[in-house]
Amino acid sequence: MSKEPIRVAVTGAAGNIGYALLFRIASGAMFGPDQPVALNLIEIPPALDALKGVCMELDDCAFPLLKDVVATTDLDEGFKDVNWALLVGSVPRKDGMERADLLGINGKVFTGQGKAIAANAASDVRVLVVGNPCNTNCLIAMNNAEGVPNDRFFAMTMLDENRAKTQLAQKAGVDVTEVTNMTIWGNHSATQYPDFYSAQIGGKSAADVIGDESWLKETFIPTVQKRGAAIIKARGASSAASAANGIVDSVRRLTTPTPAGDTFSMCLCSDGSYDTPEGLIISFPCRSNGSEIEIVQDVELNDFSREKFDASVKELAEERDAVKDLI
Numbered sequence: 001m002s003k004e005p006i007r008v009a010v011t012g013a014a015g016n017i018g019y020a021l022l023f024r025i026a027s028g029a030m031f032g033p034d035q036p037v038a039l040n041l042i043e044i045p046p047a048l049d050a051l052k053g054v055c056m057e058l059d060d061c062a063f064p065l066l067k068d069v070v071a072t073t074d075l076d077e078g079f080k081d082v083n084w085a086l087l088v089g090s091v092p093r094k095d096g097m098e099r100a101d102l103l104g105i106n107g108k109v110f111t112g113q114g115k116a117i118a119a120n121a122a123s124d125v126r127v128l129v130v131g132n133p134c135n136t137n138c139l140i141a142m143n144n145a146e147g148v149p150n151d152r153f154f155a156m157t158m159l160d161e162n163r164a165k166t167q168l169a170q171k172a173g174v175d176v177t178e179v180t181n182m183t184i185w186g187n188h189s190a191t192q193y194p195d196f197y198s199a200q201i202g203g204k205s206a207a208d209v210i211g212d213e214s215w216l217k218e219t220f221i222p223t224v225q226k227r228g229a230a231i232i233k234a235r236g237a238s239s240a241a242s243a244a245n246g247i248v249d250s251v252r253r254l255t256t257p258t259p260a261g262d263t264f265s266m267c268l269c270s271d272g273s274y275d276t277p278e279g280l281i282i283s284f285p286c287r288s289n290g291s292e293i294e295i296v297q298d299v300e301l302n303d304f305s306r307e308k309f310d311a312s313v314k315e316l317a318e319e320r321d322a323v324k325d326l327i
């Protein structure tokens, strides 16, 4: 018997990330080669013509797994019966801005989307927020989605994790697959802490394998923290293909069992783990059993790591205070 399609909403579907993402979902990269999918593409009215063009291109791929495409500017129609909501649509930052500078422009988008998800989505809906600042936009969506459990909401630090893995692999001269347990702690912002002490290369601490703490502290950390800004400077536009890849990886990591001994980075609603304030959307080391996600509890934070993580969590608390009228 053929499987029911997984229905996936993508907001900002005609944007740069959308254009790099939809074809990978439809090809089976997100849910596997045997899983049919349906796409609900959500845009704002000025982008509707561009969205029609994207739909024509999806048709022109004749993807065997793609069973239905809905293109709409209506949130109720867009989130109807969706199993996944990938909230990408929002304004990207420009050169010289921090992601939190977007809160005033983007934050309010996520109140209406949270409400529409609660009113229309399938009972098993899961939400991944990508539009920046993604942690606090996720907090807004979660707090407006009455009746949807908090543990269904995620924001993305997978792109940061992938960036960090490659930096460590290149420095150590090993294949990127050798790097595991690469935790990004905190906020998807310039305060995030890519933890090279608990990351492993070939099963050993990355800090020991690389053996150059000043490079790790003074080059590696800022390179990962400021990679988004470096891409904007180089490309004149923010990361899009690598962000779309991060979305595919995030959903795969959430929906497939995590290999023994490994962890992945995901921003989710804090339950107070690692002495953080409950209710903030914080990036932690996580594991999945294919359906449920747990925050891994026994990762050691030394004084340096603790200080970095605390600074990022403090920033998240400040972002929350700045949007208190929306949550």
Ligand SMILES: NC(=O)C1=CN([C@@H]2O[C@H](COP(=O)(O)OP(=O)(O)OC[C@H]3O[C@@H](n4cnc5c(N)ncnc54)[C@H](O)[C@@H]3O)[C@@H](O)[C@H]2O)C=CC1
Binding pocket: 011, 012, 013, 014, 015, 016, 017, 018, 042, 043, 044, 047, 088, 089, 090, 091, 092, 093, 109, 129, 130, 131, 132, 134, 156, 157, 159, 160, 188, 238, 239, 240, 243, 246
């Ligand atoms: N969390 C992460 O790791 C990353 C996050 N981002 C963020 O993703 C967002 C999207 O980036 P791009 O696709 O490059 O931007 P883009 O400007 O190319 O596309 C955004 C699309 O969203 C649409 N949009 C705007 N408001 C909307 C709304 N209320 N409802 C539905 N659609 C709406 C626009 O019409 C546009 O088509 C930005 O906020 C960017 O900063 C980008 C890279 C990585």
Ligand SMILES: O=C([O-])CC(=O)C(=O)O
Binding pocket: 092, 093, 099, 132, 159, 227, 228, 229, 231, 238, 239
């Ligand atoms: O830096 C930006 O504004 C886009 C983004 O989130 C990233 O590339 O990590």
